[in-house]
Amino acid sequence: MTQSAQQMFDSHRQTLEQAVEAIATRTFWTPYPESMRKYSEDAVKAAPANFEALLNQPFTLNSVGSTKQVGGEISPYGFELGINYEQPNPDELIAAMQVAMRDWREAGAQARVGVCLEILSRLNAMSPEIAQAVMHTSGQGPLMAFQAGGPHAQDRGLEAVAYAWQAMAQIPATAQWVKPQGKHDPIVMGKRFHIVPRGISLVVACSTFPTWNTYPGLFASLATGNPVMLKPHPGAILPVAITTRVAQEVLEEAGFDPCLVSLVPDTADAPLTKTLALEPAVKLIDFTGSNAFGDWLIENATQAQVFAEKAGINTVIIDSLDNLKAVTANLAFSLSLYSGQMCTTPQAIYVPKSGIATADGHVSFDDVAAALAKAVQAFLSDNDRACTVLGALQSVDTQARIDECRGLGEIVLDSESRKHAQYSDARIHTPLILKVDAAQKAAYSEERFGPISFIVATDSTAHSIELAREVIREKGAITLGAYTTDEAVADQLEELAMDVAAPLSLNLDGGIFVNQSAAFSDFHATGGNPAANASLCNQAFVASRFVVVQSRRHGQSN
Incomplete structure (x- = not known):
């Protein structure tokens, strides 16, 4: 583990411990306030200007290999964003991610979780600015864009990190296995247990909730060692791009390759999702969207485990x-x-x-x-x-x-x-x-x-x-x-x-509504009917994103 990653883990340890307790008790808790008044007054006042400063120019990220510019977002409130994004060559990006994954895997659970917690903390501080991006890509009203696009989305990301930490912490690094043999010497085996990521994760973001539905898959995969390709909806790229930039900055500061979280934007005229989903190196896919495409992913991307939230008749x-x-x-x-x-x-x-x-x-x-x-x-x-x-x-x-x-x-x-x-x-x-x-x-x-x-x-x-x-x-x-x-x-x-x-x-007749879902307490979807094959968030959503590989030797304990 790098020193920076260790410092990140240590600084957010209390938040992690409280999150683990919250998913066990299911009571109300959040480290990310949903009231704008709890955020820096300067950040709130500057948010509209910061958003406008992003318009009509390229959005820069750490990119791998050859790229081309794509864009075309139009605000549902009636104006063009005019932002261009670099679209990396998928083959070159996948190759780079596979190389970067080794160091990310070897860093260990504490390092990965520490980085994830720091990303979430920085995203939270940017919630007013992210709200502007969510509003003008999804069409959400300003209050909803702030709450659902900011702290509530971050809650769901943290929830996934807490489940990931809990699942990985259950696996000991080493064990000494001693089997008595009666009059003979016991058999002694030294065993090591390695948490190994599945592979590259593809998170297919939706247009209506570009952060809320993206953060669970992003952080569940990243915390468990998997590089993440974020594929935003062509109409709602900006909130995902901002998220990618923050993730890349934290990864680089912690001593890791920033390509571990990469944006792969496309356009409606030249979609990339099917191509990416069928890549042999892609082992995890998170999808939110239509029944037709969710079913296509499940039926065709057979090399990957697909976590799909589709549609139902509420x-x-x-x-x-x-x-x-x-x-x-x-x-x-x-x-x-x-x-x-x-x-x-x-x-x-x-x-x-x-x-x-x-x-x-x-x-x-x-x-x-x-x-x-x-x-x-x-x-x-x-x-x-x-x-x-x-x-x-x-x-x-x-x-x-x-x-x-x-x-x-x-x-x-x-x-x-x-x-x-x-x-x-x-x-x-x-x-x-x-x-x-x-x-x-x-x-x-x-x-x-x-x-x-x-x-x-x-x-x-x-x-x-x-x-x-x-x-x-x-x-x-x-x-x-x-x-x-x-x-x-x-x-x-x-x-x-x-x-x-x-x-x-x-019998809801007060200030709680059927279409609200609270992280750390409510399970969003169950994974038990055709509307979704996964729940946000439970142990099953996270634990299958890694495998445990053991090694054993005679007479050794480590």
């Missing part, structure tokens, strides 16, 4: 409730947040066609639908707040999808465009809510990415549960929400959650 079941206004207000926020462009946003909301019981009496199906529409309208009535919460649509395809889906059911609340006070060309659209019958399964049982949801009229709560079971088993889900005042029904919903391996949020 579901809410309404049986009965105490306070209709509080529940619809809670759901209104969930449907509006980032214009439904979250892998956790509800899409199918099952309600018995006969209506539901509330503390104020029976409420019909149509009145439940109307109450939800009214709650969304009220929540978004102030345009400035609406634009902040909704953010902008990352892709023009999502905008087109809203138009396509209008004919799939009876419109309860139509989507409308909004004008942003600062960015006149921003793509901002409110939620589209449709009523459908349970028999219209083709409408609500396909993922409709964006601010599109269905209120499904079912025969009964039992029917709602059965439909949810069928759809989630076939298509998957990352979130499952439900409302009931009946404990027997609550037990059935718990059973449903286990049957379909989807995490359950029951």
Whole structure:
């Protein structure tokens, strides 16, 4: 281990120990505050100018071999970023990474973890600047871009490091094995155990959460000894490029080859992901995105272990409730947040066609639908707040999808465009809510990415549960929400959650929402249904990124 890496580990040891304790207790903890007021006032004030200083010029990184310039990002708020990035030659980069991996492996777990913790610490200090990059590539609103793109993403990265440290610490470096032989001398074997990385890791970043969905795979692979190629979405390169620059700076300061974390950008017209994914040296792939491409990776990149978060039919079941206004207000926020462009946003909301019981009496199906529409309208009535919460649509395809889906059911609340006070060309659209019958399964049982949801009229709560079971088993889900005042029904919903391996949020009507996920406590996805084959984050997500190679000799203990 280099002296610099040791110093990094020592300076962050307490944070690591607290993170390990947090994943064991699952209680609230974070070293990265989500309030902008906890960050340097100078850094917060300088963030917009620092972002603007990056525009319309090349973004420099440590690159390997021959390169070419790529770019073309356009902010969902309506302007071109004009940034060019160096695209390394994949063969030359892979060769360099394989050489660099030896020193990274030999440095040991403490060195690698220390470097990872220092990277996260520096990223945290840059959260205000990273927020600008996330906002103007993903379309997230400013507050969400700061929290999800900064401290919450860093939480998930640290969580992965904690699991990696825990998994590697369970392997002793040496052991003396003594087997008694009765009257004869015992057999003595000296054994060594080496943590060996799988190989090169490819992290395929998504456009909507370019840091939050990237950091778990990045840090899980890096901490366990694997070099990482970061392949950003062509529309959201900048946040990943900033992350790469920080990682490279820390690696170099610690005495390692900065190419151990490298950016491999591409364009929509000349994609590289399939080529990279099929490279024999690539042994780990982290992917967030569409079902079609996730399935392609799993089926074709057979030389690699693929950790894929795809898409599912996130579901809410309404049986009965105490306070209709509080529940619809809670759901209104969930449907509006980032214009439904979250892998956790509800899409199918099952309600018995006969209506539901509330503390104020029976409420019909149509009145439940109307109450939800009214709650969304009220929540978004102030345009400035609406634009902040909704953010902008990352892709023009999502905008087109809203138009396509209008004919799939009876419109309860139509989507409308909004004008942003600062960015006149921003793509901002409110939620589209449709009523459908349970028999219209083709409408609500396909993922409709964006601010599109269905209120499904079912025969009964039992029917709602059965439909949810069928759809989630076939298509998957990352979130499952439900409302009931009946404990027997609550037990059935718990059973449903286990049957379909989807995490359950029951009776949320306050400041916690079904599409929120807290690191160190909530397991994001389970890996147990078609929406994702891995969980962020658990031991399985990390431990399979390295193997243990042992050596043994007679009569020696080391």
